[in-house]
Amino acid sequence: MSKHRMDKEEQLAGRSVMKRIGLLSASLATFSLSVGIAAAAVLIGVTTIQMRAEEKPKVEASPLVQVPVIRSEFSTGYDVTHSFVGRVEPGRQTDLGFELSGTIDKITVDEGEVVRKGDVIAKLDRRTLEAERRRQLANRLATESDRELAVLTFRRQQKLKNSGHVSAQILDEARLTVSRLEATLAQIDAAIEVIDINLDKAVLMAPFDGIIGQRMLDEGATVSPGMPLLKILEATSPLVRIGLAPEVVDRLDRDDQFEVRVAGEAYSARLFGLRQDLQTSTRTIETLFEIDLGSGPARFGRLAELTLPERIETEGFWVPTAALKEGPRGLWTVLAVVEADTRDGGDTFTISREAVEVLHAGAVRSFVRGTITRDTRIVIEGVHRVVPGQSVTPIENGA
Template sequence: MSETDNITGDAVREKRPGPAKGLIFLVLLLLTIGAMLFGATLLRSEEGPKVAVTAPEPLTVPVRPAQLTKAFTLQETYSGLAEARRTSELGFSTGGRIEDIAVDVGDQVKTGQTLARLDTRGLRAQLASAQAVVEEARSAHSLALNTVERQRRLSLQGHVSPQAVDEAEAQAETALARVEAAKAQADILRVQIDLARITAPFDGMVTARTSDEGAIAGAGQPLLQLVETGHLEARIGLPAATAARLQPGDVYDLRADTGTVEATLRSVTGVIDPNQRTVAAMFDITNSGAIASGAVVRLSMSRDIDEPGFWVPVKSLSTASRGLWTVYVAAPVDGGFEVEPRPVEMVHTDGERAFVRGPVSDGELIIIDGLQRIVPGMSVEPRDSQQAATVNGG
């Protein structure tokens, strides 16, 4: 064995732990475990581990006593629009250059008032020519009549044949026809000149103007919109059963944003709209100046519903299966109150409250708010919301 191998073996023997080091490590490990056990013993209570033996405080919930009724009266509201009875889009029957527009949007006009005119210089020149043709035809007719008289006298004297008389009379009739044709042509031009101006067909207000002076107006092109202001009517859609209760000729109150107006029922169509499933009722508004055309009007009518049940706030309902809903009742149990679910059916809702029916007795306490904090069987402390509101208000 070489000297190098001896040196390496001595180094390995020096790195191995001796019996003393192992004993020291074992003693330290036992001391650590003992310290941990002693600490755990000190942390323990002399009476053993503490366990909760008292129940938590009941949760305070707002409630309202159920008030059962055998029927209720439903106040229903139906909406419609107050519109002018007549609205016209006014334009020229023939095209031409616009010479004048005498009104603007918002102007009040009277029946027969001239609203706009076309340039009619060309038409008037044609009318003058047509009148000259009429005069020429009248002169020819007068000459033809004189010729007939002469031919008749000569025929009596035997100087001309009866055929010559017949020819003269035929020429007179032809001349008369030319007079009538010329007069008809002149009348056509007069009508065109008259149609070259727009007049108000009824009293109303100008609500639209689509062109100005100098523009070329096409035949039938709307230039002005006129809305009748003297008469307003309201068209309101109602269910067929409700519409059958209305009486034509009766006066009803319609509510608008500006107040209440009286309206007389003119007619009920009796035909159900396939889209809205309603029947149209037409009302004549008595005081048309009280509201503007296009305003929303509402008709309120009461209807008796013969269904037993009770009213609850919508927020006190939670969804259930098969189209039912659930209300929670604070039921008395062993001197306290616990949450009990009750399935109910919704009969009607008006937005903030609902009329429901189900296995709830009169006077039972309905939990009306905070459903997200409760579960069935939870202990609760009911607080009457109506009494609390009275105390706070007083």
């Protein structure tokens, strides 16, 4: 009985082991299936991603910014133009008046009229002078008659003296009477000459070619000697009076031609003269320039601008004014194109910042000195579109 039971228990134990083995095999089969399904899913996903990546278009790199450049121009100096302001004034100006007292009879000119030398411009009432001249002429006729009688008397007395009928005293009296009457005639002639001079002075004439600047009196006014009646301004050779610094005056040459602008028009001028004293208030020397206005208006009193060039000797470079950018501490900068170091040996250019000092600024170009050289390629346009270190493509001379 006991052996039969043992065999039965062994059978049961074997069945149990077989059952466990079967369950384990099923579990392994299920796990293997799950892993296979997961691996297949991963493979399918990776393949799908690769296929989608291959379907996207390739992104091309953007082209480099093209910048126009120009090589800096070396120079040993630059020219500057200085401007000095003065006023146009007549070469000569005179206040005209009569040397005599009297009443103004006629004025033939008015303000702004052009007159020539010798033109009659005003007259005094000359009736008193003309009457006095007639009176002196009548006195001369009477004196001439008395002289003629005295000469005849002297001749008669001389004949009687030779025959011994009259004394020497009577003969001397007759001779001296003739001399006194001749002196009276000379006095009358001198008086007539004075009257003629005063008649001429009663007519006011232009002393030179010019323009009537101001009229102070009119007809009917009583004037005294020297009272101004008219102002005349010489218009043929106007002058420009300008105050210049002594060092500027030292550079002037009388043989040079200068340019003076009046009311926006340019005129040729020459150095006319200068004062030898220095104006203490302005520390300048008054210099006169004679300008040729041709047939144009005189323009007296208007502002005139004299331009004088000056050469500044110093080394530097000319760069476009548009290429300048304000830098730190009062300096200026320019953007330059330099070659970058590359391993493949290709030409690669980048933007570099160079510091400069502006010596002379112009509308188109400026004269500077700084860290640039003769071979520096300056960016002349679009400096706001690039920054230092940026790769660019340079275009020489802006072409």
